[in-house]
Amino acid sequence: MKIAIGCDEAGYALKAILKPFIVAEGHEVADFGAFDAKAALYPDIGHAVASAIAANKVKGVRAAQRNDTDSAERARKSNDAQIVTLGARVIGNELAKSVVDSFLAARFNGGPSAVKVDRILAYENSQA
Numbered sequence: 001m002k003i004a005i006g007c008d009e010a011g012y013a014l015k016a017i018l019k020p021f022i023v024a025e026g027h028e029v030a031d032f033g034a035f036d037a038k039a040a041l042y043p044d045i046g047h048a049v050a051s052a053i054a055a056n057k058v059k060g061v062r063a064a065q066r067n068d069t070d071s072a073e074r075a076r077k078s079n080d081a082q083i084v085t086l087g088a089r090v091i092g093n094e095l096a097k098s099v100v101d102s103f104l105a106a107r108f109n110g111g112p113s114a115v116k117v118d119r120i121l122a123y124e125n126s127q128a
Contacts, residue, residue, distance in 0.1 A: 005018065014086065
C-alpha cells in the first residue's frame with residue numbers, strides 16, 4: 001500500500017519515527033512535508049496529503065484524528081476514513097506506531113455503516 005504522510009513542525013519528530021516504521025511494515029511512503037522542524041503551514045501539507053490520497057481531489061476524503069488503537073480501527077471500519085491524523089504533542093511514539101498499525105490493518109466493512117457513509121457523500125455532493 002502507498003501511504004501519504006505529512007505534518008507541521010510539531011509533528012516532524014514523530015513523522016521521522018513513523019516513516020521508517022511504515023516502510024518496515026511493507027508499505028511505500030509518499031512524504032509531503034514538513035521536511036524539517038521549521039514552522040510549516042499544516043493546511044497546505046494536509047491539502048497535499050489529501051490530494052494524493054483522493055486521486056488529486058480533496059472532495060471525498062475522510063480524515064479522523066485518532067490517538068488510540070480502537071478508534072483508529074473504527075475510523076476505517078465504520079467511516080471508511082482514508083486519513084488518520086495524530087497529535088504529536090499528545091501521543092507517544094510507540095502508541096503512534098500502534099495507532100498507525102490498527103488504522104492500516106482495518107478495512108471498511110460496509111453493513112449499517114455504508115448507509116451513513118453514503119449520506120456523508122450525498123451531503124458532500126450537494127455542496128456547490
